[in-house]
Amino acid sequence: MDAVEVHRHSFQRNRDWYIDQFVQHLVFLAGISAIVLIIGIFFFITKEGMAFLFGDVSMSEVFGSMFWEPSDEDAPDYGILALIAGTASVSGLAMIVAIPFSLGAAIFIAEFSSGTTREWLKVLIELLAAIPSVVWGFIGLSILNPLIIDLFDVPVGLNVLNAGLILGLMAAPIMTSIAEDALKAVPDRYREAAEAMGATRWQITFRVVLPAAKNGLLGAVLLGVGRGFGETMAVLMATGHSVNIPGSVFDSVRALTATIAAELGETARGSEHYGALFAIGIFLFVITFVINLSADLIVRGVKES
């Protein structure tokens, strides 16, 4: 009698089952809402920008002209060439600064330091990564600006050099931490094998670890580039914000992102100018999406192999 009772109970759904189901649904909802939100944002941007993309202004003018004068009442210009040049020059310089710094730091942390030094450095890197971009912009504005004017004897210190340095320093911590992950993902037995054959630390790093981690490192660099393209506040503050195709690092430029941030508030909703800013948004979205996706695919490729 008792035994039968036990059996009947043990096949019934108990409280744990309901909790499990509830949590499963909750997690699913959380996950799906993130995706829905992103798709929603994408649709919103596209909808606002579409009218402009298929409007009166031809795309060859947008991508071919270097004049961005949207508020000219008679003949507004919507050429984003100079803005692209601004973003590209600043991001390019930023990468020249950030790549050696971050790879060097990652190699040092992952391969050459140990114990408390390593832990401290990692905390420090995390702290640097957490500095808000407006603070970086402020550093560009109030420290680098006079410094550049003094050092190079130029009239303005808000230029490609300033923004590139600031953006490079901004991107370096996150690149360092991703690059360090990539180095750490290299199994230790490779290092041990190489060491047992008499390789020194440098030889292990350069002949074994770096080749094994090269995809992950490339991913880190790409994510840094993506960060550079998308960064707004610091470049708004440090570039000088003047539409210009730079001839040297001492020229002021204006970035795509900064343009949106600075002008969106002043435009009438639905106007051509408004649409143009959203079209820039789409352009940035596509570029960063492609960069981040390829970075992600590359990094994922590392994990699988």
Add this chain to the structure above:
Amino acid sequence: MSSDFAIAATNVNFWYGSFQALFDVNLKIRRGKVTSMIGPSGCGKSTFLRSVNRINERIDNIRIQGSIHVLDKNILDPDVELVQVRKHIGMVFQRPNPLPISIRENILFGYKIHMSTRASKRQQDDIVEQALQQVLLWDQVKDRLHHKATGLSLEEQQKLCIARLLPIKPSVLLMDEPCSALDPKGTEAVEELIWELHNTFTILIVTHNMAQARRASEECIFMLMGKVMEHTPTQEMFVTPKKQETADYIEGKYG
């Protein structure tokens, strides 16, 4: 007298932190012979082996006392250069660990590190072929020398791991259960290979496989709880063990 021995350990004590793993180990390993090391799991076989090429020092917090003479030089002396130690003492690990580079580069890895002059392409080709021939791997891999070594079968990987030591011409080979990741066929092949090599090198091999110790070694060391219990010619150990513990272990009483 010492020239008869490739490795001579005297009063070696070893600690991982506060845990002592080796107690007063005294061992003399004969030059040009295969010596096997047996004993239950955790008795310190790997610890001893890894002390001989000082790869143990990768671990933080270890401490070692005593002396280990390899070719009449105490490798624990402070003036000893680790790179040289490892040039003369090659190691084969339990889990095959070819580097994630091409087969060819694996073979040339040690060579490039230790030789100061750059070998020509032809010389390198010769080195690669010779090493792979010696481990009976040449015919299988000669058409894919530029493929990643990590794509080989475990048996091939382990042979490659032996082959890559040969161009450096070490005098001692340390092998820590080199066959335990292999199937019986692979085990047999690698054992045969070890036997082929034993005149050129002094080989110290850790194994859990009693039959392997018996087949493939000339001398045998039995360890227990961080101590050397017995060190005799292999046949003697298996036929007339001196200690009760040895007999028990050989009969499988320690599992």
